[in-house]
Amino acid sequence: MDEIRANKIKEIEEIRKLGVNPYPYAFDVKDKISQIRERFNNLANGQKDESVSLSLAGRVMAIRYQGKSIFFVIQDSTGQIQGYLNVSIGSDKFEFFKDHVKVGDFVGVKGFPFRSHTGELTVFAADYQLLSKAIRTLPEKWHGLTDKEKIYRQRYVDMTVNRESFNRFKARYEIIKMIREFMNGEGFIEVETPILQFVTGGATARPFITHLNALDIDMYLKIAHELYLKRYIVGGFDAVYEIGKCFRNEGIDYKHNPEFTMIECYRAYVDYNYMMDLTERLVSYIIEKVNGTTKIEYQGKAVDFSRPWKRVKMRDYIKDHLGVDILEDPDEKMVKILKDHDALPEIMERGHYIEKLWDLVEDTITNPTFLLEHPVEISPLAKRHREDPRVTERFEVIVLGNELANAFSELNDPVDQRERFEAQAALRNSGDKEAQMMDFDFLRAIEYGMPPTGGLGIGIDRLVMFATNAATIKDVIAFPLIKPENFDKSGMEIEE
DSSP, X not given: OHHHHHHHHHHHHHHXXXXXXXXXXXXXXXXXXXXXXXXTTTOOTTOXXXXXXXXXXEEEEEEEEETTEEEEEEEETTEEEEEEEEGGGOHHHHHHHHHHOOTTOEEEEEEEEEEOTTSOEEEEEEEEEEEEOOSSXXXXXXXXXXXXXXXXXXXXXXXXXXXXXXXXXHHHHHHHHHHHHHHHHTTOEEOOOOSEESSOOSSSOOOOEEEETTTTEEEEEOSOSHHHHHHHHHTTOSEEEEEEEEEOOOOOBTTBOSEEEEEEEEEETOOHHHHHHHHHHHHHHHHHHHHSSSEXXXXXXXXXXXXXXXXXXXXXXXXXXXXXXXXXSOHHHHHHHHHHTTOOOSSOSHHHHHHHHHHHHGGGOOSOEEEEOOBGGGOTXXXXXXXXXXXXXXXXEEETTEEEEEEEEBOOOHHHHHHHHHHHHHHHHTTOTXXXXXXXXXXXXXXXXXXXXXXXEEEHHHHHHHHHTOSSGGGTSSSOOOOOOOBOTTSOBOOO
16 A cells, blocks of 8 residues: 555656646536436437536546546446546547546546446546546455444545445434424524533533643533523523534443434423423434334334334333332342342442343333333432422433433422432542532522423434444444554554
């Protein structure tokens, strides 16, 4: 690769000596490949339309030389099409293409459409321009790579040579667009909240710590949008949402990335029952728009997102599967079951026992299911249930053992909220780095009064995973976090 790269750099100098700029500034693109294919789909074999003047550009993906003719494949963001040129373009132009245009280079083409005698829709190049000379050569066997980290590091190559990957990312951003359209249609206003925070909260998670030189103080990257979105509700907004990045300094696996995208929304004067309906409608809408049906296959498993979704209580589900009552049984019984499953938590405390017990059974859920009524110990921001104060008006949406959404009837009692924060602070002081912080400004905000409010958070990465049948979260994050690689002084990778 180093030798090929060096030869390409020499070739660029040769091109410049010919009076050709290998990196011109612009090209007048008037046609996308998908539009050309649709527009001239009815051309018969051997038929051409010289009355049309096409102007397209893209990356050369293949070249075939055939005597005084050259066939090549050009790819833009919408697809691929065959290009063709022969000596009629002029000997200098023909020889330049033959000698200096290679797979991986970008070219602009002007010409007309025709269908070859073998049935291939083709653009006859009456003229072309080299737009960018590639120094590195595209891999030939990228699809067979077993080193997934190389794919994730060089996503720009993956997108180029693997259209399935490219189309998955197009789908991701279409899904985000659909979510925005849906939420706007429901009367929500899109807002923004700070990423850098003096106190972070809204989730049980370990934050990233950074330092603000201007004030010589440590700050945190936000772990959730929640507490600032609620401040909007206190400030008089009736319905708000945010789509943005959150950061949690935790493990990396097939469903977790320390930097991830989430939508959170809050609406005044509603509770978690409203949020259940909203979640069902939004998620089912996205799945059906992307797949044409709410009944999909995900990694070989049938999953039905059709409404209505099943509803189960956390207490009942754990009791049915493990024989322990998380509201009535003593800690000792929970600890015994966790020991039997080799699943003791790092923090030996009732809330952590409950979460670990749930971890043991969540994989038994396949179709989207509302998990209801989490105990107060593990829900510091949710309102107590109106019929049983030991649990909260909270739900999670579980799909194939994965948490897809989390929602509450939001706690707006400042006295109760202070007590919950104090309990979380005690856990932090005992060594629980994921426990929530005491946020005095948030307490002050809701002391001014926050109306009854329903809130919801949905992990967009996981939603895209299900919608596009992606095996891991890294397949739907364009540039996921992986360990860094080393380069030599020339910029070449150092193989480990």
